[in-house]
């Protein structure tokens with residue numbers, strides 16, 4: 001017997017007796033009231049009211065069929081329409097043999113024939129039904145996840161082995177389904193909509209696997225798994241889920257991704273089956289053109305590589321394997337281009353793997369929260385270099401550092417920055433903070449609050465990768481920032497494509513309206529540079545002037561600039 005039942009043993013269970021004859025009600029009440037708390041109703045209508053107000057606390061209903069106002073059949077029909085009430089066992093009281101059969105076919109739990117038998121028999125009969133239903137409800141309650149009505153993790157694993165045992169001849173696939181950035185839906189639209197999304201996906205998956213004799217479960221949050229006879233299910237599932245989500249979400253954007261581990265049944269290691277499907281699923285995270293991915297050797301190799309990077313991170317920080325590079329930014333509107341500032345960009349010089357670009361490890365560390373350690377290292381290093389250049393060359397070259405969205409969630413971010421600049425002995429204006437546009441759109445309220453605090457302390461904010469985060473014009477006017485950093489996709493074709501040029505012209509207008517400075521990055525060609533200058537762009541960063549340089553090379557450049565000026 002489960003703990004749940006045991007805990008309920010001390011409690012008197014409630015039984016509702018529904019009968020229009022007072023004598024019958026009293027007779028039954030007498031028999032039951034030692035063991036049960038008894039409620040009484042004279043007809044279906046009254047019974048329904050009581051049932052609705054008692055809901056979860058009702059253990060069983062004893063029901064007469066022929067009554068005035070609302071008879072037993074109608075009452076039973078209405079009971080079945082309620083998700084909670086339909087689980088309460090109904091025992092029919094009748095003297096009519098035909099009605100016994102009819103009511104059993106309708107789905108009542110049992111019947112007690114009138115006139116009433118020996119009290120012990122009635123009690124035993126009711127006791128047996130109560131026990132049966134409680135156990136059954138407990139099993140369903142623990143087997144299924146309450147939000148989606150799919151199996152929970154434990155039962156999914158249990159059934160997976162059963163499926164293997166019973167259908168050993170079939171090849172079966174493991175499919176993982178995830179919602180892209182589910183936490184954002186929860187955070188910006190509330191848990192209620194989040195749950196609605198999950199239950200809609202759950203229902204869709206349930207219907208699908210039912211047709212193909214598969215099983216499905218929800219693990220934590222937005223992780224679903226499906227174990228199903230080998231076939232081309234993933235694309236069909238994708239279509240089906242997207243279609244049903246459209247109704248729930250209207251204009252809210254929500255996308256899903258699927259990962260498939262084909263012939264998972266050949267791998268006896270059950271945990272690995274899930275891992276591989278999940279890895280395939282994550283291989284297209286943040287990729288908005290692909291929705292389905294299959295586990296293969298490449299994914300497996302990448303997985304090992306990433307595991308190694310995570311494993312090596314602390315050692316790398318301690319041994320200073322990370323090198324901060326500086327890419328110069330030039331002011332271009334007043335005469336000759338002039339070195340005005342730089343962006344700090346990190347590289348990892350790994351003792352075994354060689355030079356690793358931030359494009360590889362930054363997204364990885366953003367995923368698992370380790371990014372903050374790396375960023376802190378860069379911020380400190382950048383501040384110290386600004387101080388060094390001032391001391392050694394008498395110049396003030398501010399440096400922009402990248403602040404990832406994770407960092408923005410830290411409560412004392414502003415204080416951290418203040419202590420970094422204080423420790424280095426530079427002023428707040430010498431450390432510019434780059435925040436990617438999409439961070440603003442993800443979690444607007446929180447980000448705005450943090451940015452406001454930073455600006456109050458005197459820091460200047462650059463909105464990085466502008467044009468890739470889907471801010472609306474409307475939204476931009478609410479967002480606090482000082483510099484707009486035009487993403488390189490806009491720069492790429494500016495010299496060759498009329499439409500690209502028009503777009504940049506438009507962005508320049510916006511910047512003027514918002515009264516912010518514009519930096520263009522990824523400028524590689526003279527034509528791009530000239531075009532941007534013509535359009536009024538203030539600052540240029542890109543290979544046209546210089547690649548990111550290691551600290552020594554950057555100092556060399558500084559020396560040249562100083563000599564050149566003199």
Ligand code: C2E
Pocket residue numbers: 327344345346357358359362371374375378402403404464465521522523524541542543544548
């Ligand atoms: P980002 O912030 O947009 O940085 C600009 C990227 O463009 C850099 O790539 C830079 O080397 C590259 N770039 C600059 N000029 C040109 C050009 O003319 N042509 C082309 N094709 N590329 C150019 P990098 O250094 O590989 O950094 C990639 C991304 O990694 C950065 O994009 C940034 O999002 C991230 N990142 C780099 N360092 C850090 C860091 O310390 N912290 C965090 N959170 N992210 C960082």
Ligand code: CA
Pocket residue numbers: 343402434464
């Ligand atoms: Ca940047």
Ligand code: CA
Pocket residue numbers: 464465485487521
């Ligand atoms: Ca950028």
